[in-house]
Amino acid sequence: MYTFFKTLAATAFFTTLAYIRYTSLANTPATSFIECLQTIQGNRSSYLSTPSSPTYDKDRVLFNKAFDHRPGAIFYPASENDAAAAVLCAASHHVSVVPRSGGHSFEGYSGGSQGTLVIDLTLFQHFSIDHDTGIVTIGAGHRLGSVYTKLWTAGEYLVPAGTCPGVGIGGHALGGGVGMLGRKYGMLSDNVVGLNMISAEGEVWHISDTSRSDLFWALRGAGGGSFGLVTEFKIQAYKAPPKVTVMRVRFPWSEHRAVMDSFGKWSAKISANDISAMLYIGQNKTVFLGTFLGSQDKAKAAVAPLLSLTGAPQQIEFREGTWFQAASTWAALDGTKIDNPIGNFSLSLRLRSLLYRNPLSENELEIISRHLSNGPSDIENPKHRLISSVTMETWGGKIDDPKSPSAFDNHRGVLYSVQYGVERVAPRSWHSDSICTTCAEWSDRFSHELHAAYSSGDVLEAYQNYMEHGIPNGLQAYYGENLARLVEIKRAVDPDNLFTFPQAIPLG
């Protein structure tokens, strides 16, 4: 993308185009949508990719290769003015706008559909930190790995967020953002103190608890793709503690059901917020992974109540180091490096999740164990590796005690999430437009049974950053009692539904 842009930027074609300020575009729409986008060159670093561009097939690729979307255009603005101008081009031609930051949506929602305009924030890479307040200003094009790296370099700071280095800060911070620091510092969205957003009218709005406070409430939990294009985040960062312990405890596969049961019961009783953890069950492994903000000895004491509930582990590893070493360890679980999150393989996923307020029932444990023991095999591509897994992740702690109200509040009191599904690992060059048939069938049966057995409430509760297209009453599962207020805010800020996708906040 960049190489092509440099070549293009040097051509006479680009330099002779007139610069039309975005403020005038709404009154004087160009003859076609694409021509309108081509006129935007306030900042020459912006880049337009259309179906006839040589880079289009690369530009439209998402993390989840099960989706193969072909949007009308993909625009990479390099400034808020250019982003706003692109939004106005779309609005004046009745084209939907789909923001994209890291492209990690489970359901490929940032890929747009035919005819839509994807606005990709990759070029928004500005970063600065105010050392007096610890507030960091981050361009919406950052991936988590580069956020962790820059924060560490700036003075050993951290923010609480997910483990996968390739996830974009944009979708992540707007839909929650949980990881190995969640119980200590809360969701990433809870630590957002300000945002810049391009509205459907092409204006740059500065949003905080004192400026458009309703939208500030909505964007922190329900902000992905529904209200506008967020270009910048202001986030509270923290100085990392001097010692961080990484924990790995491996149990026999035969014990996976009993360990899941123990993990659920332990989650309900954790007293320390210094510990955040997950239990991974897959590939014939049952592994507890945890981060403790403190010394190895204190970490052992914190995890002892869990080990008193489980059978004897096969292997125990506690490693003391820095926060950045811990974050790099978790990043490597994805087979990538923290500062270079591009793996050497192509992944297509069908991952689902539910949120639980109680330990799993016997029925739920039986369903999970049975499906994991009978994972799918790919008869169409026998050389591709299929990994079926379940990951339980602790919530609670500071997640239940946010600094200010937000659209994430319906999830306070959740003990843990359960993410389940199948990933297909294929050579990097491999592309598809679907998940394998047996994977889809297996995943649908698994979801169906788990939904029917749900024991943590009268209705399903699920995490909006792990969206699932087929989940019954999805908006209710994601936003609960906040949904009505979110619909009102949507009507006020985007009455023409410019920003939309299949599970977006609706107008009514």
Ligand SMILES: Cc1cc2nc3c(=O)[nH]c(=O)nc-3n(C[C@H](O)[C@H](O)[C@H](O)COP(=O)(O)OP(=O)(O)OC[C@H]3O[C@@H](n4cnc5c(N)ncnc54)[C@H](O)[C@@H]3O)c2cc1C
């Ligand atoms: C491999 C993998 C690991 C993950 N690990 C974690 C984890 O540890 N913890 C966790 O909480 N979640 C995790 N997630 C889920 C992840 O947080 C969400 O998928 C998140 O939405 C991804 O953000 P993105 O910017 O990469 O995605 P995108 O696909 O770019 O966007 C996701 C959604 O947000 C919208 N959006 C994106 N950027 C903006 C913007 N700037 N303004 C307005 N709307 C925007 C998009 O339109 C889309 O609807 C993981 C996902 C994957 C695939």
